[in-house]
Amino acid sequence: MTVTQERVRRPQPRAAGPRPDDHGALKRAVGRNLTAYGFLCAALICFALFSWYPMVREVVLSFQENNFVDPGKWVGFDNFRNVIEDPAFRQAWLNTAVFSGLALVVGYAVPFVLAVVLNELKHAKAYLRFVVYLPVMLPPAVAVLLFKWFYDPGAGLFNQVLGAFGLPALSWLDSTSTALVSLVLVSTWMNLGTGTLIYLAALQSIPGDLYESAELDGAGMFRRIWHVTIPQTKLILLVMLLLQVVATMQVFIEPYLLTGGGPENATVTVAYLMYQYAFNFGDFGGGSALGLMLMVVLMTFSAIYLRVSREAER
Amino acid sequence: MTTRRRGLSLLLVAGLGLGAVSCGSGDDKPGAQGSSGGPVTITVGCQPPKSNPKEREGWDADVAAFQKLHPEITIESKDAFPCINPDTFQAKLAGGTQEDVFYVYYTDVQKIIKARQAADISQYIGDVKAAKDLRPDVQGVFKDGDKTYGLPRNNYNMGLVYNRKLFTQAGLDPDSPPKTWAEVQAAAKKIAGLGAGYVGFGEYSAGNTGGWHFAASLYARGGSMVGDDGKTAAFNSPEGKAVLENLKTMRWNDNSMGSKQLLQWEDLMRMMGSGKLGMMIGAPDVVQSVNNDFQGKFEDYGVTAVPESEGKSSLSGGDGYMFNPKASPEKIKAGLLWLEFQQLTPGQGQFNYARAKEQGRPVGLPIPDLYGDSAPGKEIVALRKQFATVPVDHFTPYVTAQSTITNKLEPPKAQELYAVLDVAMSAVLTRQDADIDKLLSDAESKANKILAKNT
Numbered sequence: 001m002t003v004t005q006e007r008v009r010r011p012q013p014r015a016a017g018p019r020p021d022d023h024g025a026l027k028r029a030v031g032r033n034l035t036a037y038g039f040l041c042a043a044l045i046c047f048a049l050f051s052w053y054p055m056v057r058e059v060v061l062s063f064q065e066n067n068f069v070d071p072g073k074w075v076g077f078d079n080f081r082n083v084i085e086d087p088a089f090r091q092a093w094l095n096t097a098v099f100s101g102l103a104l105v106v107g108y109a110v111p112f113v114l115a116v117v118l119n120e121l122k123h124a125k126a127y128l129r130f131v132v133y134l135p136v137m138l139p140p141a142v143a144v145l146l147f148k149w150f151y152d153p154g155a156g157l158f159n160q161v162l163g164a165f166g167l168p169a170l171s172w173l174d175s176t177s178t179a180l181v182s183l184v185l186v187s188t189w190m191n192l193g194t195g196t197l198i199y200l201a202a203l204q205s206i207p208g209d210l211y212e213s214a215e216l217d218g219a220g221m222f223r224r225i226w227h228v229t230i231p232q233t234k235l236i237l238l239v240m241l242l243l244q245v246v247a248t249m250q251v252f253i254e255p256y257l258l259t260g261g262g263p264e265n266a267t268v269t270v271a272y273l274m275y276q277y278a279f280n281f282g283d284f285g286g287g288s289a290l291g292l293m294l295m296v297v298l299m300t301f302s303a304i305y306l307r308v309s310r311e312a313e314r
Numbered sequence: 315m316t317t318r319r320r321g322l323s324l325l326l327v328a329g330l331g332l333g334a335v336s337c338g339s340g341d342d343k344p345g346a347q348g349s350s351g352g353p354v355t356i357t358v359g360c361q362p363p364k365s366n367p368k369e370r371e372g373w374d375a376d377v378a379a380f381q382k383l384h385p386e387i388t389i390e391s392k393d394a395f396p397c398i399n400p401d402t403f404q405a406k407l408a409g410g411t412q413e414d415v416f417y418v419y420y421t422d423v424q425k426i427i428k429a430r431q432a433a434d435i436s437q438y439i440g441d442v443k444a445a446k447d448l449r450p451d452v453q454g455v456f457k458d459g460d461k462t463y464g465l466p467r468n469n470y471n472m473g474l475v476y477n478r479k480l481f482t483q484a485g486l487d488p489d490s491p492p493k494t495w496a497e498v499q500a501a502a503k504k505i506a507g508l509g510a511g512y513v514g515f516g517e518y519s520a521g522n523t524g525g526w527h528f529a530a531s532l533y534a535r536g537g538s539m540v541g542d543d544g545k546t547a548a549f550n551s552p553e554g555k556a557v558l559e560n561l562k563t564m565r566w567n568d569n570s571m572g573s574k575q576l577l578q579w580e581d582l583m584r585m586m587g588s589g590k591l592g593m594m595i596g597a598p599d600v601v602q603s604v605n606n607d608f609q610g611k612f613e614d615y616g617v618t619a620v621p622e623s624e625g626k627s628s629l630s631g632g633d634g635y636m637f638n639p640k641a642s643p644e645k646i647k648a649g650l651l652w653l654e655f656q657q658l659t660p661g662q663g664q665f666n667y668a669r670a671k672e673q674g675r676p677v678g679l680p681i682p683d684l685y686g687d688s689a690p691g692k693e694i695v696a697l698r699k700q701f702a703t704v705p706v707d708h709f710t711p712y713v714t715a716q717s718t719i720t721n722k723l724e725p726p727k728a729q730e731l732y733a734v735l736d737v738a739m740s741a742v743l744t745r746q747d748a749d750i751d752k753l754l755s756d757a758e759s760k761a762n763k764i765l766a767k768n769t
Contacts, residue, residue, distance in 0.1 A: 067407075069639045082767060085763065087763065153573035153574050154511065154573050174573075174574070174575045174743075176744070176745070258576075259520060259576050260520025260521030260523075260576060261733075262524075262736060262740040263519070263520075263576060263744040264744075279400040279401050279403075280400055281727075281729050281730055282404065282422075
């Protein structure tokens with residue numbers, strides 16, 4: 001309330017723009033904001049160079065046959081036709097969708113549950129937060145190669161653990177039925193820390209009196225989570241869901257380093273196929289066409305998702 | 315304080331702007347272009363990395379000697395490990411940072427020629443005296459019709475690499491390596507029986523390497539990847555079936571291939587280096603890599619021909635140099651002089667075995683075989699024998715078999731076909747109930763679609 005009153009009382013800045021005849025004021029306004037403009041320009045140049053230009057270039061390349069020596073030759077939708085006719089195309093989209101679905105079930109829920117548990121802890125909170133965040137600090141390639149050893153069917157950690165409990169060994173990456181799930185586990189472990197910390201920050205911003213009131217009303221732990229925690233962290237949950245889907249649909253490093261797309265194409269994803277086209281087959285047009293398709297799918301998903309969630313909020 | 319902040323932001327913007335301008339500018343300095351008769355600077359790829367100091371020292375000495383001989387030419391060496399990386403090749407070309415004389419594997423040569431990403435050097439190749447003595451099949455790798463696009467540096471064909479130490483441990487005779495697949499199976503079983511972690515025979519099945527080795531095994535059995543017209547797949551044949559059946563038997567009946575599959579290039583190198591792998595398909599360069607980069611010891615390994623391949627073919631492999639399509643004629647001429655000096659002259663550059671021996675580097679591997687039985691070829695073999703530092707006898711079975719084996723090049727659209735055949739290779743190695751006929755027939759129809767595209 002106090003904050004609102006202060007805002008009302010604060011004098012309006014003159015940044016709305018000086019009068020046309022007031023050149024001195026214009027100069028002063030520009031001079032005063034020069035530093036801000038400088039930083040803005042730097043950010044814009046960075047975005048333009050490393051985000052927008054590659055995106056535009058990708059769109060152009062997807063309609064071209066380009067050897068990067070001669071000027072690109074326009075080929076219409078040929079690149080799209082070629083990749084759609086590729087037998088691995090459908091499999092790649094299916095694998096990507098299944099990976100995202102599984103990652104949503106495991107990778108979205110686990111960090112939230114962990115954050116709730118960490119939030120409830122009275123002791124060793126900082127230490128456990130550090131432990132949970134630790135995998136994020138490992139370079140992704142190192143983390144993935146660590147799992148390569150964990151999954152080793154012979155001397156791997158996971159099969160040793162299963163053996164210790166008298167359970168049969170699993171093929172993990174070497175079986176078409178477990179390979180994709182194994183990649184989801186790696187991905188979840190690698191990204192667990194960031195999700196947990198974001199949820200934890202959201203949980204800690206929930207006023208304690210809401211929980212006290214709920215407790216006074218006789219709400220148990222699950223009802224408190226359902227009626228207080230989830231509604232209060234709804235915005236974060238919605239944003240994280242969107243980010244999770246967008247990130248997992250672009251999964252690449254796990255299949256690239258762990259399975260090379262195998263066994264029997266069971267882990268070929270759209271991003272991996274894109275890499276194959278661009279770098280192994282030397283077909284940048286095909287790779288760009290796949291990239292553009294993925295971008296359109298993700299943009300459409302994001303737009304629909306945001307619209308639905310806004311309507312639900314209303 | 316405000317002035318300092320303002321200055322900082324302006325510097326930041328200016329720096330980024332300059333960075334943007336510098337991106338892709340490459341080495342297009344006027345002085346580097348060269349002009350007729352004037353000084354010329356060329357960039358050359360694949361200088362040995364700093365992690366390989368002895369070879370690097372040899373390269374640098376060659377550059378100094380060459381520049382003394384040709385004072386108008388300056389060599390700018392570019393090091394990278396590995397020498398070519400598919401991830402950066404196209405980017406370097408697009409960004410204008412591709413070397414004037416760039417390194418390339420055989421696998422990629424035809425793809426690069428078809429994409430017009432290398433200069434046609436046909437009109438200059440006549441000046442390279444050594445070129446007329448090169449084996450026609452080796453020089454043919456860099457040809458398209460009657461046009462030439464590069465020169466070879468290394469050439470070999472596939473054999474069977476085996477660990478002599480493990481052979482002895484398993485009660486096998488390392489001087490009498492397997493000659494048939496039945497003998498390979500028996501030897502693999504004995505090696506796998508040495509204990510946990512020992513693998514009798516290793517094979518690739520992921521990242522397109524499975525398809526590559528399928529082609530190697532297929533050729534050695536007398537099969538072909540594509541028909542004579544290059545437009546249809548030809549691997550769904552009795553030979554193709556035999557390749558997969560043999561692997562299936564070793565993996566599931568004999569249990570001699572280890573439980574970990576989806577192996578890629580580095581995996582088998584590491585296993586070979588650690589002394590736990592008995593045999594694998596590979597050329598003598600495998601022994602070189604295992605010795606240089608994977609803690610293996612030369613004396614522990616031997617190479618023989620792929621079993622049952624006598625009178626048939628072997629997949630050839632190797633590398634060489636091509637020229638940037640934007641390189642000026644002066645740069646191409648200078649580059650050819652350098653390649654002749656460093657890569658193609660007996661007793662010099664890569665064939666300076668006296669220096670290699672002095673440096674304590676391995677000498678005696680039967681590669682590269684660029685000249686066959688021509689005069690320079692004989693001279694190189696003699697020099698190799700004279701300065702040998704590795705046990706040459708360990709490669710005798712491989713060398714002896716060469717006279718009866720024909721080198722065969724990789725198929726068109728090699729990487730695409732290898733990706734398709736990875737599926738069949740990974741299936742037989744990870745699934746006991748894999749249906750070989752169905753796998754080959756599925757792969758054939760996929761390969762036909764690929765070969766039909768733009769051919």
